[in-house]
Amino acid sequence: MKIAVKILKWTGIVLASLLVILIITVAARQHRTFEAPYPDIKASTDSSIIARGRYIAYGPGHCADCHHAEGSEEQILKGEEVALAGGKPFKLPIANIYVRNITPDKETGIGNLSDGEIARLLRYGVRPNGTAVIDFMPFHDATDEDLTAIISFLRSQQPVKHAVPNHEIFTLGKVVNAFLIEPVGPSMPVRKSIARDTTANYGKYIANSIANCVGCHTARDMMTGAAIGEPFSGGMQIESVLEPEKYAMLTPNITPDPTTGRLAGWSQDQFIKRFRQGRINPHSPMPWPSYARMSDDELKALYNYLRSLKPVNNAIKPGLITIKQ
Ligand code: HEC
Ligand code: HEC
Structure with a gap:
C-alpha cells in the first residue's frame, strides 16, 4: 500500500514538473524570432505604379475585405474604396486575431515601418520584431513589381488614426504558436515581374x-x-x-x-x-x-x-x- 502511495506521489511530482517545464517552454517560445532577408523593394511615387497597387488592393488582392475599419462593411458591399484602418476580428478556436491598421499613421498604422520591413512581412511572413506572421495573406510569391506597387499604394493613402487591439492568443493557441507556427515564405524563386x-x-x-x-x-x-x-x-x-x-x-x-x-x-x-x-x-x-x-x-x-x-x-x-x- 505504502509503495503504491509513494509511486503515485512521485508520478504526481514528475507530471507536475513536466507541466511546469511545458508551461515555461511554451511561454519562452511565444517570442521565437526568425531570420528572413529584407527584399530590395522601394516605394515609388510614380502614379501608374500607385494605380497598379490600388487596383490590387481594392480588386483581386481584396485588402479592404479584411483591413477595413468597423462600420464600413456597407460601403465595401457597394464597391467603395474604404480606408484600410483595420480592427476586424477573426475569431479562431486558438485566438482572436485583429486585422491591422495599414494606413500610414505613425502611431496606430504602418507609418513607422520601412519599405523593407513591409516587404519582408508580406513575402517572408516575418514581422519587424522577427516573430512569425499568422498566415492569412497569400502574397509570398507576389512579384517584385507587384510588391513595389502594393507598398507604393500603401504609402500614398491618407493616414487614419485608429488603434487596433492586440491579438488575443488562447492557451491552446500559445501551445500551437510555440511549436507549430512558422513563417510562411515564397514557394519558388522570387520573380521580378x-x-x-x-x-x-x-x-x-x-x-x-x-x-x-x-x-x-x-x-x-x-x-x-x-x-x-x-x-x-x-x-x-x-x-x-x-x-x-x-x-x-x-x-x-x-x-x-x-x-x-x-x-x-x-x-x-x-x-x-x-x-x-x-x-x-x-x-x-x-x-x-x-x-x-x-x-x-x-x-x-x-x-x-x-x-x-x-x-x-x-x-x-x-x-x-x-x-x-
Ligand atoms: C474568403 C473565401 C473565398 C475566397 C477568397 C474565394 N472564394 Fe469563391 N466562393 C467562396 C464561397 C463560400 C462560395 C459559395 C457561396 C457563393 O457562391 O458565393 C464561393 C463560390 C465561388 C464560385 C461559384 C459561384 C456561383 O455562382 O455558383 C466560384 C466560380 C468561385 N467561388 C470562384 C472563386 C475564385 C476564382 C476566387 C479567386 C479569385 C475565389 N472564388 C475566392 C469563398 C471564397
Ligand atoms: C484574409 C484577410 C486579409 C487580407 C485579404 C489581407 N490582409 Fe493584411 N493582415 C491580415 C491579418 C490577420 C494581419 C495580422 C497578421 C499578424 O499580425 O500575424 C495582417 C497584417 C498585415 C500587415 C502588417 C501590419 C502590421 O502593422 O503588423 C500588412 C502590411 C498587411 N496586412 C497588408 C495587406 C495588404 C497590402 C493586403 C492586400 C494587398 C492585405 N494585407 C490583405 C489579414 C488580411
Whole structure:
C-alpha cells in the first residue's frame, strides 16, 4: 500500500514538473524570432505604379475585405474604396486575431515601418520584431513589381488614426504558436515581374499569389491552417458574412470536374458575367465586391487557369449550413 502511495506521489511530482517545464517552454517560445532577408523593394511615387497597387488592393488582392475599419462593411458591399484602418476580428478556436491598421499613421498604422520591413512581412511572413506572421495573406510569391506597387499604394493613402487591439492568443493557441507556427515564405524563386495577359500562367499567379482563391477553395485544418484537401476542390467551411454565429457555407469545387465541379459547363463569358454580378447570396463570405473590380483580361486568365487544373471528384453541398452551438 505504502509503495503504491509513494509511486503515485512521485508520478504526481514528475507530471507536475513536466507541466511546469511545458508551461515555461511554451511561454519562452511565444517570442521565437526568425531570420528572413529584407527584399530590395522601394516605394515609388510614380502614379501608374500607385494605380497598379490600388487596383490590387481594392480588386483581386481584396485588402479592404479584411483591413477595413468597423462600420464600413456597407460601403465595401457597394464597391467603395474604404480606408484600410483595420480592427476586424477573426475569431479562431486558438485566438482572436485583429486585422491591422495599414494606413500610414505613425502611431496606430504602418507609418513607422520601412519599405523593407513591409516587404519582408508580406513575402517572408516575418514581422519587424522577427516573430512569425499568422498566415492569412497569400502574397509570398507576389512579384517584385507587384510588391513595389502594393507598398507604393500603401504609402500614398491618407493616414487614419485608429488603434487596433492586440491579438488575443488562447492557451491552446500559445501551445500551437510555440511549436507549430512558422513563417510562411515564397514557394519558388522570387520573380521580378510576370506577363499580364490572359494565359493560364497569369491566372495561376492571380489565383494563388494575389486573390487567394486557393486559400478558401481548399479544405483546411482549422487549428493549423494547413491544407488537407486537393487544391481548388472546395470543402472549406467559412462563416456567413451576415450572421457569422449562425450560418456557414462550404466552398464549391472549382476544378474542371464534369460532375462535381461548380464551373462545369460555364463558358468564359458566363464566368466573367458571374464575377461582374458580385455577391448573390448575401451570406457568402467570398469577397465578390472586390473581385467584381477585376479586369476582363484578369478574369479570362483565371478562367483559363481553372480550366487547366486536374479535375478532382469532390461533391460539395451548396447552400447555408446552420452552425451547431
Ligand atoms: C484574409 C484577410 C486579409 C487580407 C485579404 C489581407 N490582409 Fe493584411 N493582415 C491580415 C491579418 C490577420 C494581419 C495580422 C497578421 C499578424 O499580425 O500575424 C495582417 C497584417 C498585415 C500587415 C502588417 C501590419 C502590421 O502593422 O503588423 C500588412 C502590411 C498587411 N496586412 C497588408 C495587406 C495588404 C497590402 C493586403 C492586400 C494587398 C492585405 N494585407 C490583405 C489579414 C488580411
Ligand atoms: C474568403 C473565401 C473565398 C475566397 C477568397 C474565394 N472564394 Fe469563391 N466562393 C467562396 C464561397 C463560400 C462560395 C459559395 C457561396 C457563393 O457562391 O458565393 C464561393 C463560390 C465561388 C464560385 C461559384 C459561384 C456561383 O455562382 O455558383 C466560384 C466560380 C468561385 N467561388 C470562384 C472563386 C475564385 C476564382 C476566387 C479567386 C479569385 C475565389 N472564388 C475566392 C469563398 C471564397
